[in-house]
Amino acid sequence: MTSPSNILIVGSVAFDDVETPAGRRERSLGGSANYFAMGASHFGPVQLVAVVGEDFPADHIETLKARGVDLEGLEQVAGDTFFWRGRYGADFGDAETLDTQLNVFADFQPKVPEAYKRSPYLFLGNIHPSLQEDVVDQVDSPKLIGCDTMNFWIQGEPEALSKLLKKINLLIINEGEARLLSGEKNLLKSVELIREMGPEIIIIKKGAHGAALFHPEGRFFIPAYPLAELQDPTGAGDSFASGVMGYIARHDNIDLKTFKTALIYGTVMASFACEGFSFDRVAALHLEEIEGRADEIKALISLD
């Protein structure tokens, strides 16, 4: 194996008030960049670009550092950190958003530190597509640019999103978002239409039903890891992306075979994310647990 390559992540760092059928937690650490960095740090070096307010806890900054996350790109500015409050129904499906306060995020202008600009792998967490594009324009031709987005931007910022999609290689979105983006209900047709928008690799997340990879060399469909007990699905999508990008960067290869195994690791990280509130479970993981669950998933889909 080659030595793991750097991944640059840009996204949100947030406080979340979360209520699920398993309980509730206030001022839980969250945000796409936070979840992604925690997950990807198990695979190799991560560089983070995000903004937090004065209220952000110093000990969490230490936790990220301790996990090897480079925080030169984390700005701390006057004001409060981005805040989200949401509630999950009995099926742990899509959350209902009860409150969103952008706070310091309202004026966020991502600045990529000089030392990050040659990072070969870039992941654009779910933030305004113009900010995502800003970051793309600041880096030197990465080998792979992955991207997430959401209904809010698909409906509210279609032009900015359209510009961005031409500049990325990999789009990781959920099934409902793919339908909304393409205007097409059928999965295959929807993916065809999205591919024409720019990204040559598309991963459709289907929550408890797994994920589907559409790669120029072929396709790969994988189930979710079945869990008897869930705590909090918040961040499962970012954790999934962290496993995919983390595995790709570690092996420094974007061919179909590498991507297939990357989906296994994405599935692993998403499942661990759901097993605890915030990224409690993900932050505390040992490599053997990750490999053990990856082996379980391989067995779950193996014909032998």
Add this chain to the structure above:
Amino acid sequence: MTSPSNILIVGSVAFDDVETPAGRRERSLGGSANYFAMGASHFGPVQLVAVVGEDFPADHIETLKARGVDLEGLEQVAGDTFFWRGRYGADFGDAETLDTQLNVFADFQPKVPEAYKRSPYLFLGNIHPSLQEDVVDQVDSPKLIGCDTMNFWIQGEPEALSKLLKKINLLIINEGEARLLSGEKNLLKSVELIREMGPEIIIIKKGAHGAALFHPEGRFFIPAYPLAELQDPTGAGDSFASGVMGYIARHDNIDLKTFKTALIYGTVMASFACEGFSFDRVAALHLEEIEGRADEIKALISLD
């Protein structure tokens, strides 16, 4: 390969009026036994126990015979054939039932012909659980008894269903039915509870999201075959069961490895069922098409 073993199917034979986003058809041939027999006939000999009315078309009886289906157990009696009318929404999900007329089915008492009683494989299509149990009681210890049921019986005939479940080996039901039967939302817990009711092998169908096998030797999760165009999902579940049971009977083995591949063939048959109204597509299949699609699904889930 050993020579294929007989499968005995009991279930409904019906006329369906079906409306889907792709069109509508009146007096379409349907019913669980009809769909199952058509699908399983591609794998080996099938024996059918069902009832039809005087209005049932002689040419369809010839079609079944031409496909090698043994019809000694098909009763034709005075009155009209069972009739169902339903409509599918834009997502081709669960059908809305608009009309059901039991007709000759109201007094159906399945009689298993002497020549069928030693059939090693039995599938109980979705009919009243007491009728399903009647059939079980008429046969000589098959190697495998598979069974389908539906919400209507789970809610309306819990005691009859409970008696039946103790006598079967394999239950093939959809996710919503599993939740209703077990009273448990979580898939793993739901399967545990259902296993305690009797069947040691459980297959959960998840429609467009695939299927999950729970076998005493292990588990296997498989995606659905992705289709760009659907015509009519009616009978997809029975077609799935026909592929599973057909493959099992053909290989005369109920171990995990055989069951895993059987799920591939179940997925194949369900996908073909959806590609045409009634069993138009399934009846016209050639073996190479079945094997070709099975290979496609194997590629779709292979890590290589």
